[in-house]
Structure formats: structure tokens, C-alpha cells
Amino acid sequence: MNNNQYQLDKVVILSRHGIRTPLENTIAFLEKSSPFKWPSWDHAYGYLTTRGGVLETFFGHYLSQWLEQQNIKLTPENPDIYVYANSLQRTVATAQFLVAGAYAGYDIPIVHKYTIEKMDPIFDPSVKNDSSEIKQKVLKEIEEADQKEAIFKNLAPAYKMVSDILDYPHSQLYAELKCDFADIPYELHFVKNEEPELRGPLAIGICVIDAFLLQYYSAFPKEQIAWGRITSQEQWQQLMQIRNHYIDLVFHSRTIARHNSKLLINKIDDLLHNKNYKVNLLVGHDSTIAALLGALDFAPYQLPNQFENTPIGGMVILQRYRHVTSGKYFFKAEYVYQSFEQLYTGEAIDINNPPQHYQLKLLNATPNSDGFYSWHDFEKRIKDFQP
CATH class of the missing domain: 3.40.50.1240 (Phosphoglycerate mutase-like)
Known part of the structure; x- marks a missing residue:
């Protein structure tokens, strides 16, 4: 790919939270499913763990290095990043650790709308219409x-x-x-x-x-x-x-995906049109990512070196590029995630020991010879969800 001709202009990153404990509403159910005793945890149920926080810090460090490689360098005086998380402990904490790993010491607020453990409608997978x-x-x-x-x-x-x-x-x-x-x-x-x-x-x-x-x-x-x-x-x-x-x-099925993603997609559209921030980080769940990819008609995929389709701590990075010569805008999306082995070993990741990168494809759209889609192909999908 002739990437030198493309300048990264803006990113919207949708991350799944990091490693957590089992959810409280599954514990009694799990205990009924087996005569064996389940191992105990040293964190509250559904919370990001200390190990999860460490791995998110590594991921944040890598993310800042990757952005700098793309000529997006944030400074303490101009922390050009907007961070928005679902109002659960595991998503807010994930955002905090990502930011600490990426830009420790910078004055970057973690925005969430509600008290901790109240679900934000933007990330809520609950049924909106049960007709x-x-x-x-x-x-x-x-x-x-x-x-x-x-x-x-x-x-x-x-x-x-x-x-x-x-x-x-x-x-x-x-x-x-x-x-x-x-x-x-x-x-x-x-x-x-x-x-x-x-x-x-x-x-x-x-x-x-x-x-x-x-x-x-x-x-x-x-x-x-x-x-x-x-x-x-x-x-x-x-x-x-x-x-x-x-x-x-x-x-991921089309009807649920489109219903569940509407508020999120409108939020992404707002961020894409907001000139204040080049980097936008949203932290939600596997259901959030699956619904978004289904709603926007991304092609089915199999992530290399991972068995999960929506791996814990993984992020979908929506990228807008400006073609240097023509001035036209182009689109690329990547799933960036730690491999099954990287999550198990807990090894530090950085630009020299990177996480996995997998380019996602759009259905009913054709990339150019450099592997980029017309920005219009992506934008019209976003516009379909406008009120």
C-alpha cells in the first residue's frame, strides 16, 4: 500500500473493556451448572481486575506510539483527545487505564454521564422495541x-x-x-x-x-x-x-444491531464532525462492537491468533485519511487486539511488540488499489441513522 500518500486525519476508537471478573447475575447460575466448586475472585463481580488494568495501560502506551507514527502527537498543552465511557466500573476504569498508559500526567477527563453501575443508553444492549x-x-x-x-x-x-x-x-x-x-x-x-x-x-x-x-x-x-x-x-x-x-x-443480527446502535452511531457522527478532537475514544462492550459492525454492514471476519470474534480489551479503530495529492478523504477500519497468547502471558505490548492488527472490510463497497475505501462509502452508512 502506498500509505505515504495518506495522512491520518481523525480516529474514532471503540474499545471493549479489559479483563473483568464474572458478572454477578451469572454466579448462581454457574454454580447450578456443575457440582464442582468455582474458583473465587479478589475483585467485585463485573469489575475490571488489577491485571486487566495493567494490560489496558500497556495497550494505551502502544496506542499513543501508533498515533505518533501516524503523525498524531498529543502534548500536555493540547491533549487533542475526547474520552467517553459507559458508566460501569469496568468501562470507566478501562478508559482511565488506557489514558494513563497513553498520556500519563496529561489533564484528560474521562467523560461518563451517570453514576457508576448505571447503564448509559448509548451502550445499552437492552431491547428498545419488543413489538x-x-x-x-x-x-x-x-x-x-x-x-x-x-x-x-x-x-x-x-x-x-x-x-x-x-x-x-x-x-x-x-x-x-x-x-x-x-x-x-x-x-x-x-x-x-x-x-x-x-x-x-x-x-x-x-x-x-x-x-x-x-x-x-x-x-x-x-x-x-x-x-x-x-x-x-x-x-x-x-x-x-x-x-x-x-x-x-x-x-450482530441486522435488526437488533440497527436498533441497538442508533444512538452510538449518532454519537460517532457527532465526533467525526467535531473539529476539536482528532482522537476519540469510546469504551463499551462486546455487544457494542458486534452491533456496530452489524449495523454498518462490515463483512464477516476471523481474527488471526484469537478465538474470540470480539476479544476482551480489543478495539475497532475507525480511521479517516486525507489523500495528500488529491485532498480527498478515505476510510479504513482495523480491529486492534491482543492475541489469545498475549492476553494469557500478560506481556507488555508496544510499537516493537505490537498487538494484532486486522483490517475490516465493508460489504457492498470496493477499496482502491491502496486498500482504502472512499470516505463517502462509509459516511453514507452513518447518515442512514440520523434522526
Whole structure:
């Protein structure tokens, strides 16, 4: 790519929070799913951990180096950055650690609208409209995705693996349901002001796998990570199919994605037109990223060296470039994230030991020979969501 002809003009970064503890509303559920005792945590449930904060500091340091490489250098006198986070501890804390790693000592406010632990509507994945018409659209999209990919059939080996790791047949949950893990009935929970859920083995599976993942990313002793029952990368890869399919079906599907992303996309549009800040950092969740990519018609992707499609601490960087010769604007989007191994080892990342970069593609748009899209191709997608 002839990148010398393109000058980075503005970025909007949407980051998922860093490593946290399991969510409080899953704890009782997890305990019912297995006769084994789950490891304890030394932070409140749903909070960013100390290790998570350290890794975000590393990421922030790398981010400032990468921006400087692109000729965007912030100074203490002119900290040309706007930071906005969902009003939960893990998202606000992630923003704080990112900024500390990138620009320690600079006077950069972390903006959040509400008291800690109150969800900001911009990042809220809850159902906005639970009309039967919308629900039927969502169900149809799930059914079409399943027919296209044979998702539920293909997940049978992963469900069997989860059941074996949990020793599910000897759990309280099995005693209540009296059926194999894969045969737990599916049901779409779609109620206004509540998070959508595809209840059944997919929902149970994502709760369980998230707990295992957080143990792994937190470098628990190997005998504590899934009680020592995950011993290979191939197992992780298979288990992660459950997590990725749940996120895809529940948050990335077109109807939910467009409904959930409207406020966020309007916020991004405002930031793109705000001349005060070249760098804009938003901190939300995996559901936020999945919905945004679905709403703006990004192509399906598989991130190298990562099993998660929306890895913890990862960020989507929306980039506007000015072509030096023509003065025209161009668009590029990258997923920047730590690999599965980098998260486990907790090693420092910087410009010499960088995180992973993966360029995202737009559906129904063609990049130029240098790999950049016309800015108009991206902007018209944003404009579709204007009030």
C-alpha cells in the first residue's frame, strides 16, 4: 500500500473493556451448572481486575506510539483527545487505564454521564422495541442464519465438551431440567428494557465459557482453569464457537444491531464532525462492537491468533485519511487486539511488540488499489441513522 500518500486525519476508537471478573447475575447460575466448586475472585463481580488494568495501560502506551507514527502527537498543552465511557466500573476504569498508559500526567477527563453501575443508553444492549413485528424479524434472522450455517447442529461437539467439563449430568441444573445439555430448549427472551437472550444451551454455554476465559486471561493456575479440563488450543477453539455464535445471533443480527446502535452511531457522527478532537475514544462492550459492525454492514471476519470474534480489551479503530495529492478523504477500519497468547502471558505490548492488527472490510463497497475505501462509502452508512 502506498500509505505515504495518506495522512491520518481523525480516529474514532471503540474499545471493549479489559479483563473483568464474572458478572454477578451469572454466579448462581454457574454454580447450578456443575457440582464442582468455582474458583473465587479478589475483585467485585463485573469489575475490571488489577491485571486487566495493567494490560489496558500497556495497550494505551502502544496506542499513543501508533498515533505518533501516524503523525498524531498529543502534548500536555493540547491533549487533542475526547474520552467517553459507559458508566460501569469496568468501562470507566478501562478508559482511565488506557489514558494513563497513553498520556500519563496529561489533564484528560474521562467523560461518563451517570453514576457508576448505571447503564448509559448509548451502550445499552437492552431491547428498545419488543413489538411482535420486531421479535418476528429477529427470530427469522436467527432461523435464516441457522439454515445457512447449520449453527446448532455444528455446535453439538462443543456442547458435549461443555457438558463433560462441567460434569453437567451431576449438577443441580440437570436435576431440574432432566435433559442432556444440547437438548435444553431454545427460547428467545425479547422484552423491552431487558437484554435480549437466546436461552438454552447457547446462553448457558456463553456464561460458562466466559468464566473459563476470564480464568485463563487472568492466568489462574492451570488446575483451576476449568478445573484443569481444558488442555489444548483445539479445545478452546471449539468452545469459542459457542461464544461467537451467541454474540453473532443475539447482537450482530441486522435488526437488533440497527436498533441497538442508533444512538452510538449518532454519537460517532457527532465526533467525526467535531473539529476539536482528532482522537476519540469510546469504551463499551462486546455487544457494542458486534452491533456496530452489524449495523454498518462490515463483512464477516476471523481474527488471526484469537478465538474470540470480539476479544476482551480489543478495539475497532475507525480511521479517516486525507489523500495528500488529491485532498480527498478515505476510510479504513482495523480491529486492534491482543492475541489469545498475549492476553494469557500478560506481556507488555508496544510499537516493537505490537498487538494484532486486522483490517475490516465493508460489504457492498470496493477499496482502491491502496486498500482504502472512499470516505463517502462509509459516511453514507452513518447518515442512514440520523434522526
